[in-house]
Amino acid sequence: xxxxxxLGSHVSVSEGALVLLRCNYSSSVPPYLFWYVQYPxxxxxLLLKYTTGATLVKGINGFEAEFKKSETSxxxxxxxxxxxxxAEYFCAVGGDTGRRALTFGSGTRxxxxx
Amino acid sequence: GAVVSQHPSWVICKSGTSVKIECRSxxxxxxxxxxxxxxxxxxxMLMATSNEGSKATYEQxxxxxxxxxxxxxxxxxxxxxxxxxxxxxxxxxxSASQGxxxxxxxxxxxxxxxx
Numbered sequence: 001x002x003x004x005x006x007l008g009s010h011v012s013v014s015e016g017a018l019v020l021l022r023c024n025y026s027s028s029v030p031p032y033l034f035w036y037v038q039y040p041x042x043x044x045x046l047l048l049k050y051t052t053g054a055t056l057v058k059g060i061n062g063f064e065a066e067f068k069k070s071e072t073s074x075x076x077x078x079x080x081x082x083x084x085x086x087a088e089y090f091c092a093v094g095g096d097t098g099r100r101a102l103t104f105g106s107g108t109r110x111x112x113x114x
Numbered sequence: 115g116a117v118v119s120q121h122p123s124w125v126i127c128k129s130g131t132s133v134k135i136e137c138r139s140x141x142x143x144x145x146x147x148x149x150x151x152x153x154x155x156x157x158x159m160l161m162a163t164s165n166e167g168s169k170a171t172y173e174q175x176x177x178x179x180x181x182x183x184x185x186x187x188x189x190x191x192x193x194x195x196x197x198x199x200x201x202x203x204x205x206x207x208x209s210a211s212q213g214x215x216x217x218x219x220x221x222x223x224x225x226x227x228x229x
Binding site: 036041042043044045046090094101102103104105106107 | 120124148156157158159160163205207209218219220221222223225
């Protein structure tokens with residue numbers, strides 16, 4: 001079985017500040033990890049994903065995430081927040097044998113203050 | 115990346131009627147499609163997994179007779195909410211996979227409101 005925990009349902013940062021959204025996972029098999037962004041009344045857009053290989057993954061819009069197996073974490077970061085980054089962010093895990101869908105975390109709403 | 119299109123984007127229907135939502139993979143063949151449901155301010159919950167040409171696999175607690183899923187071709191899956199009630203009002207999102215889990219792409223979602 002797989003699960004995802006996103007710490008902090010709401011995160012508020014100032015424009016230009018560091019963004020850090022936390023994600024911890026549980027998986028009995030090597031995980032595939034994803035971060036998605038969702039704008040109001042829209043579907044999900046993939047920011048980045050980790051499958052195998054390099055543990056530091058770079059995505060779109062300046063986001064990156066690092067897979068840390070020892071900490072079972074996949075935190076999302078961006079050095080400098082922009083107003084357009086305000087949205088809901090979901091961490092997801094997949095790769096569980098026999099269950100090919102993704103398991104999502106509860107989401108983190110990012111607010112960016114001017 | 116690959117494109118998945120959902121239609122309609124939003125729909126309002128009367129209680130007791132049925133509503134069909136389409137999920138299309140526009141530029142690839144989707145052997146597997148997934149249907150998720152998202153309540154306001156909550157995460158996505160998997161409803162069912164749909165494989166082309168076979169019956170859908172429903173998650174525990176999802177009524178298969180109420181949420182009919184058809185995946186008749188490699189580019190189209192449909193979700194029909196039968197005898198809809200206000201509690202079925204939600205945001206429904208599909209995703210499509212080419213086969214490997216790493217290739218799942220999401221549609222833009224359908225906002226269903228039952229009045």
